[in-house]
Amino acid sequence: MNKTFQTLGEFIIENQSEFAYSSGELSRLINSIRLAAKVVNHEVNKAGLVDITGAAGDTNIQGEDQQKLDVYANERFIQTLTNREIVCGIASEENDDFITIEGHNEDHQNKYVVLIDPLDGSSNIDVNVSVGTIFSIYRRVTKSGTPVTIDDFLQKGNQQVAAGYIVYGTSTMIVYTTGHGVNGFTLNPAIGTYYLSHPNMKFPEDGHIYSINEGNYIQFPQGVKDYIKYCQEETEDGERPYTSRYIGSLVSDIHRNMIKGGIYIYPETSKAPNGKLRLLYECNPMAFLAEQAGGKASNGYQRIMDIQPTELHQRVPFFCGSKNMVTKAEEFMAKSSKP
Numbered sequence: 001m002n003k004t005f006q007t008l009g010e011f012i013i014e015n016q017s018e019f020a021y022s023s024g025e026l027s028r029l030i031n032s033i034r035l036a037a038k039v040v041n042h043e044v045n046k047a048g049l050v051d052i053t054g055a056a057g058d059t060n061i062q063g064e065d066q067q068k069l070d071v072y073a074n075e076r077f078i079q080t081l082t083n084r085e086i087v088c089g090i091a092s093e094e095n096d097d098f099i100t101i102e103g104h105n106e107d108h109q110n111k112y113v114v115l116i117d118p119l120d121g122s123s124n125i126d127v128n129v130s131v132g133t134i135f136s137i138y139r140r141v142t143k144s145g146t147p148v149t150i151d152d153f154l155q156k157g158n159q160q161v162a163a164g165y166i167v168y169g170t171s172t173m174i175v176y177t178t179g180h181g182v183n184g185f186t187l188n189p190a191i192g193t194y195y196l197s198h199p200n201m202k203f204p205e206d207g208h209i210y211s212i213n214e215g216n217y218i219q220f221p222q223g224v225k226d227y228i229k230y231c232q233e234e235t236e237d238g239e240r241p242y243t244s245r246y247i248g249s250l251v252s253d254i255h256r257n258m259i260k261g262g263i264y265i266y267p268e269t270s271k272a273p274n275g276k277l278r279l280l281y282e283c284n285p286m287a288f289l290a291e292q293a294g295g296k297a298s299n300g301y302q303r304i305m306d307i308q309p310t311e312l313h314q315r316v317p318f319f320c321g322s323k324n325m326v327t328k329a330e331e332f333m334a335k336s337s338k339p
């Protein structure tokens, strides 16, 4: 079969032997995400027309004003995942605490927990700039037949069994990994089918794009300031200065950099000593994808996926992208933190 035109459904079936656990489970997990993504995509594409823009009137546990599309996407993903009889728990950026899913027989037999950022890049919803959804999947660690506990969610990123994102941009794509490389599928909206458009995605080892909100420059640690200066310096070989690109949607910035080569940094700042991004449903899944695509992800010092989580909504500084660029940024962080 000509792989380029393989559908997501066919790809899942053809590659399910790669999945460490029983085959059908992964299909049901990814299929439920695929379905919810289609429903959310439908609303995203009408943002501005329908009453789906603007604030929902509540704030989430992070103190952020929830956008109507945050709430809508959250409900769709939770509903679809719950109906598929595959998850025993869900944690979301938009829910203070994790949700226990008993399962139709109320016997807690399901084996997976899913952590989601239902709508990433919320500040871009109303201005017609691409946004996304991020998901991270683990096998539960507590005994099945009992309700999930916080331990099932506070697993290190290196225990993820699958992770991915949906980008709602010029086209809508699902990009995911189960630990065997990264593949991207583009939605053909006319027929509602995802096709394998980006097989075996790879982060170029080097790139010429840096993505950081320089509006916070004054608050950045010295290492980050030094790295930005390095990116902006002119070199005889024309390698630098790099180009600055920042969409303000993590999914879209990482997606671009994975295709073109580049680094995304959301560092700690004097106002936000742990940075802004959440470890469990933003940094861990993007780190898993980045590493599976030959890239790298750290908090400037430590590999993101080796960090032991302690809270559901904890934040970490995030450096992610082309391997050699992240290594260079870490060198500046190490140098500046030496006494």
Ligand SMILES: O=P(O)(O)OC[C@H]1O[C@](O)(COP(=O)(O)O)[C@@H](O)[C@@H]1O
Pocket (backbone or CB within 6 Å): 064, 093, 117, 119, 120, 121, 122, 123, 213, 248, 249, 250, 251, 276
């Ligand atoms: O506006 P800032 O401070 O640069 O933050 C932008 C970052 O915050 C986020 O919007 C946080 O994600 P949410 O929109 O899911 O809360 C990232 O997508 C993005 O990279």
Ligand SMILES: [Mg+2]
Pocket (backbone or CB within 6 Å): 117, 119, 120, 121, 250, 282
């Ligand atoms: Mg987000």
Ligand SMILES: [Mg+2]
Pocket (backbone or CB within 6 Å): 070, 093, 117, 118, 119, 120, 121, 122
């Ligand atoms: Mg979000």
